[in-house]
Amino acid sequence: MSCTTHFSGHTVVHRLDPRPRVVATLVFAVLIALSGHYRVLCSGVAVGAFLAMLSKLPIRPLAKRLLRLNLFMVVLFLLIPTTSPGEPMFRLLSVPFSHDGVHLAAGITLKANAILLVFTSLLGTVELSSLGHAFHHLHMPAKLTHLFMFTLRYLDVLHHEYVTLLRTMKARAFRPAMSVHTYRTYGYLMGMLLVRSLVRSERIMAAMKCRGFRGEFHAYHHFHFHQRDAVFCLTSAIVLMLFAFVEWISGGVAR
Amino acid sequence: MHITEGVAPASVAAAGALLAAGGVALGLRAMKDEQIPRAALVASAIFVASLVIRLPLGPSSVHPVLNGLAGVLLGWAAMPAFLVALFLQALLFQFGGITTLGINTVTMGFPAVACYYLFSRRIRESKKGREAFLLGVAAGVTALTLSFVLWAGSLILSGKQLAIIVKLSLLPHLAIVTIEGIFTGFIVGFLARVYPKAFEMPHIIKTRSDP
Amino acid sequence: MNEKGNLLDIQGVSFRHTAQQPVLEDVNLTIRHGERVGLVGAIGSGKTTLLHMIVGLLKPNQGQVEILGQTRSSERDFWEVRERVGLLFQDPDDQLFCPTVQEDIAFGPLNQGKNREQTERAVRNALSLVGMEGYEDRITHHLSGGEKRLVSLATVLAMEPDVLLLDEPENGLDPVSHERIRSLLLSLPQAMIVVSHNVEFLASVTTRCLRVEDGKLKEIVV
Numbered sequence: 288m289s290c291t292t293h294f295s296g297h298t299v300v301h302r303l304d305p306r307p308r309v310v311a312t313l314v315f316a317v318l319i320a321l322s323g324h325y326r327v328l329c330s331g332v333a334v335g336a337f338l339a340m341l342s343k344l345p346i347r348p349l350a351k352r353l354l355r356l357n358l359f360m361v362v363l364f365l366l367i368p369t370t371s372p373g374e375p376m377f378r379l380l381s382v383p384f385s386h387d388g389v390h391l392a393a394g395i396t397l398k399a400n401a402i403l404l405v406f407t408s409l410l411g412t413v414e415l416s417s418l419g420h421a422f423h424h425l426h427m428p429a430k431l432t433h434l435f436m437f438t439l440r441y442l443d444v445l446h447h448e449y450v451t452l453l454r455t456m457k458a459r460a461f462r463p464a465m466s467v468h469t470y471r472t473y474g475y476l477m478g479m480l481l482v483r484s485l486v487r488s489e490r491i492m493a494a495m496k497c498r499g500f501r502g503e504f505h506a507y508h509h510f511h512f513h514q515r516d517a518v519f520c521l522t523s524a525i526v527l528m529l530f531a532f533v534e535w536i537s538g539g540v541a542r
Numbered sequence: 543m544h545i546t547e548g549v550a551p552a553s554v555a556a557a558g559a560l561l562a563a564g565g566v567a568l569g570l571r572a573m574k575d576e577q578i579p580r581a582a583l584v585a586s587a588i589f590v591a592s593l594v595i596r597l598p599l600g601p602s603s604v605h606p607v608l609n610g611l612a613g614v615l616l617g618w619a620a621m622p623a624f625l626v627a628l629f630l631q632a633l634l635f636q637f638g639g640i641t642t643l644g645i646n647t648v649t650m651g652f653p654a655v656a657c658y659y660l661f662s663r664r665i666r667e668s669k670k671g672r673e674a675f676l677l678g679v680a681a682g683v684t685a686l687t688l689s690f691v692l693w694a695g696s697l698i699l700s701g702k703q704l705a706i707i708v709k710l711s712l713l714p715h716l717a718i719v720t721i722e723g724i725f726t727g728f729i730v731g732f733l734a735r736v737y738p739k740a741f742e743m744p745h746i747i748k749t750r751s752d753p
Numbered sequence: 754m755n756e757k758g759n760l761l762d763i764q765g766v767s768f769r770h771t772a773q774q775p776v777l778e779d780v781n782l783t784i785r786h787g788e789r790v791g792l793v794g795a796i797g798s799g800k801t802t803l804l805h806m807i808v809g810l811l812k813p814n815q816g817q818v819e820i821l822g823q824t825r826s827s828e829r830d831f832w833e834v835r836e837r838v839g840l841l842f843q844d845p846d847d848q849l850f851c852p853t854v855q856e857d858i859a860f861g862p863l864n865q866g867k868n869r870e871q872t873e874r875a876v877r878n879a880l881s882l883v884g885m886e887g888y889e890d891r892i893t894h895h896l897s898g899g900e901k902r903l904v905s906l907a908t909v910l911a912m913e914p915d916v917l918l919l920d921e922p923e924n925g926l927d928p929v930s931h932e933r934i935r936s937l938l939l940s941l942p943q944a945m946i947v948v949s950h951n952v953e954f955l956a957s958v959t960t961r962c963l964r965v966e967d968g969k970l971k972e973i974v975v
C-alpha cells in the first residue's frame with residue numbers, strides 16, 4: 288500500500304515537461320484567485336474540466352475529491368448567505384439568502400473547483416520525484432528541493448512501518464476507544480515511529496558521508512523540451528493572457 | 543484546520559505567502575545540510591500520523607496535527623518542513639490548497655516555532671518522564687491554540703461573513719486541542735525517556751560563518 | 754470450550770499479497786487441541802503469511818477459516834481470536850513499541866480488560882517465564898536483539914493465550930537463550946504452531962511438522 292501515488296497514465300498531458308506545467312498551474316491559480324468575475328471563473332472551471340478529460344483522470348478518485356470539496360461548499364452556501372446581512376436575493380423556506388452572501392459563496396466555489404481541476408490534471412499527473420526535479424530546475428532553493436525529495440522517499444517507508452506496528456498492536460487485542468489507554472498507545476506508537484526515524488536519519492547521514500557527501504547535492508536528472516511542450520507553453524500563455532485581459536476589461540469589483 | 547482553496551481573497555493569500563516565504567527562508571538558513579534527512583523524516587512521520595491516525599472522540603475521531611511536536615524537534619526548520627508537508631497534502635489529498643499554501647504554512651509553522659522557543663529547552667532539561675509529558679501537553683495545546691487563532695484570523699480577514707465558521711467550530715476545537723495536548727504529551731514523554739537526543743540538536747538560527 | 758473439537762480448521766484457503774502469484778493456494782490445515790505443529794519452508798514461502806491469516810491480520814482471498822470452533826471472517830470475529838491466540842512476530846522490532854519493558858508487556862493484558870493488580874501479576878509471571886526478571890524498567894529500544902526477542906515472547910505469554918503462534922522464536926539467540934526457549938516451550942501446556950529453520954529444534958519441541966512449498970502445505974517427518 289502506498290500513500291504517495293500520483294495519477295499515472297499515458298496521455299499527452301502525462302508526457303509534457305513538468306516544468307512548464309508547474310509554472311502554468313501557479314499562474315493560473317493566482318489569476319483565478321485574483322478574479323472577481325463570473326465569466327473568468329466559469330471559463331476557469333471549463334479549462335479545468337477540459338484538462339481533466341485530456342489527462343483522462345480516473346473518474347472515481349476525481350469524483351471523490353470533487354465531492355469532498357463541494358460538500359464543504361454546500362455548507363458555505365447554507366451558512367454564509369443566511370447569516371450575512373444585506374438585501375435578500377431569494378428566500379428558501381422563508382429564510383432569506385443575502386445577495387452578498389450568495390455571491391461570496393458562489394465565487395469561492397467556482398475558484399476552488401477551477402484550481403482543483405487544473406492542479407490535479409497538470410501536477411497530480413506528474414510522478415512525485417519528477418516534480419522534485421522540476422522544482423530543482425526552476426531554481427527552488429536547493430535545500431528545499433532536497434527536503435521535498437527526502438520527505439517523499441520516506442513517506443512510504445514510514446507508512447509501512449506504521450502499518451506493521453499497528454498490526455502487532457491489533458494482534459495483542461488492541462481496539463481503539465475514547466480512553467487514555469488508546470491515546471497513550473497511539474502516542475507510544477508515534478514515539479516509536481519517530482525514534483526509528485531519527486535513528487535512521489542518523490544512519491542515512493552517516494551513509495551519505497561515507498559516500499563522499501560534503502554538504503552539496505548534485506542533481507543529474509534532466510528534462511528535454513519537446514515540440515509538444517512548446518505548443519503547451521504557447522497555448523497556456525494565450526489562455527492565461529486572455530483571462531487577464533477579460534478580467535481587466537470587465538473592470539472594478541463588478542461580478 | 544486548513545484554509546480551503548478559493549476561500550482567501552488575493553490580499554490575504556498574498557500576505558500569507560509573503561510571511562510564509564520569510565519564515566521558510568529563515569528555516570532554510572537555520573537548517574544545516576546534514577539536518578535535512580532529520581527534518582524530512584520528522585516531516586514524513588508527522589504527515590503519515592496526521593493522515594492515518596484517528597484519535598477516537600465520542601462517536602467520531604480526530605486527526606492529530608502535531609505542529610507543537612514538530613516545533614520542539616525541528617525549531618525553525620519546522621517552517622520548510624510544513625511547507626513541504628502541506629504542499630504534498632494539497633497535491634495528494636486536496637487538504638488546503640495551492641493558493642492558500644502560504645497561509646496554511648504560517649498557520650501551522652509559526653506556532654511550531656513558538657513552541658520551540660517556549661518548550662524545547664525545558665523538555666531537554668526535564669528530569670522525569672512526567673515533567674516531559676506535561677511540557678508536551680503544553681506544547682501541543684499551545685501550538686494548536688495559536689494555530690486556531692491564526693486560522694480564525696485569516697478566515698475573518700478573508701470576509702467577515704466567514705466569522706460564522708469560526709463561531710461554529712469553537713467548541714469542536716476545544717475538544718480537538720485537548721486531545722492533541724494529551725497525544726503530544728505521550729509522544730514527548732516517550733521521546734524524553736527513550737531517545738532524549740531527539741531534543742538535543744542545536745536548531746537555533748545560525749549564520750553560515752558559525753562553526 | 755470443547756476440548757475434543759478442532760482448534761483450527763482451514764479449508765481451501767488462498768491468499769495473494771498483490772495481483773500476482775498467490776502465496777498460499779487452496780491450503781487445508783487442521784490442528785487439534787494440545788497439538789504442537791512445526792512449520793518449515795524456504796524464505797518467502799508464506800509461513801508468516803499463514804500465521805498472520807490465523808489471527809485475522811490478513812484476510813484470505815478464498816476459503817474458510819474456523820478457529821476455536823467458529824467460522825471467522827469479519828474483523829469483529831477476530832477480536833476474540835486475538836485475545837486467545839498469541840502471535841510472536843518474526844521481527845521483535847515490530848512487536849515492541851512502548852518505552853519500557855513493563856509497559857509493553859502490560860499492553861496486552863490491559864486490552865483484555867484485566868485490572869491493575871492482575872496486569873502486574875501477569876507482567877511478573879511472564880518475565881520470570883522467559884527468565885528476564887529485573888528488566889521491568891529497561892527501555893525496550895535499548896535492548897539487544899536477543900533480549901528484545903525474549904521480551905516479545907513475554908508480551909505474548911502475559912496474555913495467557915490458549916494457542917501460541919511463534920514466528921522463528923529461536924532465531925538469532927545465543928546457545929544459552931536458545932536452550933532456555935526450548936525448555937520453556939516444552940514446559941508450556943498450550944497448543945502451538947512454531948515456525949523455524951532449525952529442524953532439530955522443531956523435532957524437540959513439536960509433535961508433527963509441515964512444510965510450506967509452492968503455496969501448499971505438506972506433512973513431513975523430521
Ligand SMILES: Nc1ncnc2c1ncn2[C@@H]1O[C@H](COP(=O)(O)OP(=O)(O)O)[C@@H](O)[C@H]1O
Nearest residue numbers: 770771776794795796797798799800801802803
Ligand atoms: N505486504 C506484502 N506485500 C507484497 N508481498 C508480500 C508482503 N508481505 C509478504 N509478501 C510476499 O509474500 C511471500 C511470503 O512472505 P512470508 O509469509 O513473509 O514468507 P516467510 O515467512 O515464509 O519467509 C514473499 O514472497 C513475500 O515477498
Ligand SMILES: [Mg+2]
Nearest residue numbers: 800801843920
Ligand atoms: Mg517469515
